[in-house]
Amino acid sequence: MNKQELANTLTKAEHMCAHSGGRLTEKRKRILEVLLSSLTPLSAYEVADVYNSTSESNMPPMSVYRILDFLESEQLVHKLSSANKYVACSHIACDHKHQIPQFLICSSCQNVKEIAISKSIIDELDQQVVDAGYKLMNSQLELQCLCERCTHNAA
Numbered sequence: 001m002n003k004q005e006l007a008n009t010l011t012k013a014e015h016m017c018a019h020s021g022g023r024l025t026e027k028r029k030r031i032l033e034v035l036l037s038s039l040t041p042l043s044a045y046e047v048a049d050v051y052n053s054t055s056e057s058n059m060p061p062m063s064v065y066r067i068l069d070f071l072e073s074e075q076l077v078h079k080l081s082s083a084n085k086y087v088a089c090s091h092i093a094c095d096h097k098h099q100i101p102q103f104l105i106c107s108s109c110q111n112v113k114e115i116a117i118s119k120s121i122i123d124e125l126d127q128q129v130v131d132a133g134y135k136l137m138n139s140q141l142e143l144q145c146l147c148e149r150c151t152h153n154a155a
Contacts, residue, residue, distance in 0.1 A: 006036060009093045013076050016092070022074055027059065031067045032088060035077055040110040041085035044068055080105065080112070082142045090114040102141045108150035117141065 001009070010029055017024040024032070034050045035042060042050070048064045068086055071077040077086050078101060089101070091114070099116030106112070122139045129136045146154070 001036060005093070006033065009036060012093045013074075016076065017074050020074060022070065027063075028067050028070060030055065031064060032071055032076055035071075035086055035088040038088075041080050041083055041087045041105075041112055043083075043085050047086065078103070078114070078140070080142055081138075081140070082144075087112050087114070100139055102143065104143050104145045104147075106147040106150055107144050108146055108154075111147050111149075113147070 010024075010033065013029070013032060014024045030051060031047060034047050038050075044064045045061050047068070048059055048061045051064065052058045068077060068079070072079055072086075075089060076092055077088050079086055080103060082105070087103070091101075100119060100122050102115050102117045104113045104115060126136045126139070
């Protein structure tokens with residue numbers, strides 16, 4: 001992401017927060033920027049390390065967790081439960097209605113691609129869960145894959 005795209009994405013994130021009644025403070029913005037600039041998902045501790053290495057003040061991991069919770073509630077970041085790591089939403093700057101996010105996670109390089117899945121697939125999955133006597137608590141799917149680059153490198 002170049003500097004202009006980053007600036008546009010952060011501006012859009014500020015508008016999204018303001019629209020929902022939240023505020024993208026300078027620290028929250030910097031944490032979001034760390035995730036937007038990362039090529040792979042980061043744990044809260046990794047986010048804190050990057051933030052602290054590029055900032056004049058240190059931020060403890062517990063503060064990073066609180067900020068990540070806020071950013072997740074604003075749908076600006078996603079938590080990958082399988083890895084306990086975070087990625088910035090790839091659709092922050094989009095103007096279209098967001099679909100249900102799914103994540104393709106490269107088992108080799110850890111690169112993540114966010115894709116959308118149709119609501120009908122989730123509805124069908126939910127019905128199968130109900131038929132089995134369970135209640136679906138989270139429709140986010142995290143699929144372990146090999147990205148195109150790693151597939152070519154392995155060949």
